[in-house]
Amino acid sequence: MVAIPSFTGNANPYGGGDPYADYRTADFPFTGLANLADRRLGAGVIAANDEFFAQRENLLVPEPAEFDPEHFGHKGKIMDGWETRRRRGASAEQPWPTADDHDWALVRLGAPGVIRGIVVDTAHFRGNMPQAVSVEGTAWEGAHGAPTPEELLSGNVKWTTLVPRTPVAGHAANGFEVTAEQRFTHLRVNQHPDGGIARLRVYGEVVPDPKWLAALGTVDVVALENGGAVEDASNRFYSPPVNTISPGRSRKMDDGWETARRRDRGNDWIRYRLAADSEIRAVEIDTAYLKGNAAGWAALSVRTGEDGEWAEFLPRTRLQPDTNHRFVLDTPAVGTHVRIDIFPDGGFSRLRLFGSFTERGAAELAARHRELGG
DSSP states (O other): EEEOOOOOSSOOOSSSOOTTTTTOOOOOOOTTTTEEEOOGGTTTEEEEESSSBBBBGGGOOOSOOOOTTOOOTEEEOOSEEEEOOOOOOSSSSSOOOOTTEEEEEEEEEEOOOOOOOEEEEETSSSSSSSEEEEEEEEOOSSSSSSHHHHHSSSSOOOOOEEEEEEESSSSBBEEEOOOOOEEEEEEEEEESOOEEEEEEEEEEEOOOOOHHHHHHOOOTTGGGGGTTTEEEOOSSSSSOGGGGGGOOOOOSSSSSOOOOOSSOOOOEEEEEEEEEEEEEEEEEEEOOOOSSOOSSEEEEEEEESTTTOOOEEEEEEOOOTTOEEEEEEEEEEEEEEEEEEESSEEEEEEEEEEEEOHHHHHHHHHHHHHHHOO
């Protein structure tokens, strides 16, 4: 693990005006990856030892934390994050918490995977942030895939340190690079000794269970939850391209991918890496909630490997606004990467590529799962 030294000191007390005016952040190298702690993937905060001032579930809310200086409840100031009460020592002679005293929350990742970076966001926690944080990870391999908090805390689970105890700044996005080349399913987030954290983001690469995918047969081979990923895109102005391979149908306009308006003769595109070498037999391109800004046309191409030649398998096709388009391919498209070109600009909400893994793809997927401890 490498801490990214981005901040010094703590934010001043809120002085009115824009709550984010003096918020500190940085361009972390890993934030273009999928957020494995995304609620849309099924992530959840399954337990915490204390949530007196603010609920643990706020940690995974996708939107930035909000702050209302006038919002108080019967327990005190209402904060948009996870906040515990102030810890106290054992006696009047020792009123301070010990060095080992800390609060914790257990987080189930939405999809198991390799973690490349973690952001502990203390937005709006200025004098009430933790002094330090630490994060541990484990890969649950029990008889069932959904352990209880008691099972995770039983003492029989091996936890790997992802972020050692490290001081954090208040009202800031504190970023940490993670180098553990392992597959994780759950995290234990610790704040020392107490305080509040607004948001938790866990960036990495999904590593699916190959036995599960094999049992399903036909799957969406580009889906984020199945191990697909966005490698690059021409434009990310309004919304991130990873939305297009997120679970479920879009529920609002910004839950898709939309580009800035082009004023040239070019076109926009996204390049995907499939979960493994695959045989694609059917396609869905959904423009849900994109009405006056949907792409006019789309085309799909496939290639094998990083340096393979692109071969078009869905020619340029007219798209309708706010519509799910379905195509059954006459000949399966085989490869490891897919590119969608939209013309000339605009956006779409979801791309689904239904098929199955080739023999080579299935073998490589299983080998990677074993190498990462699965």
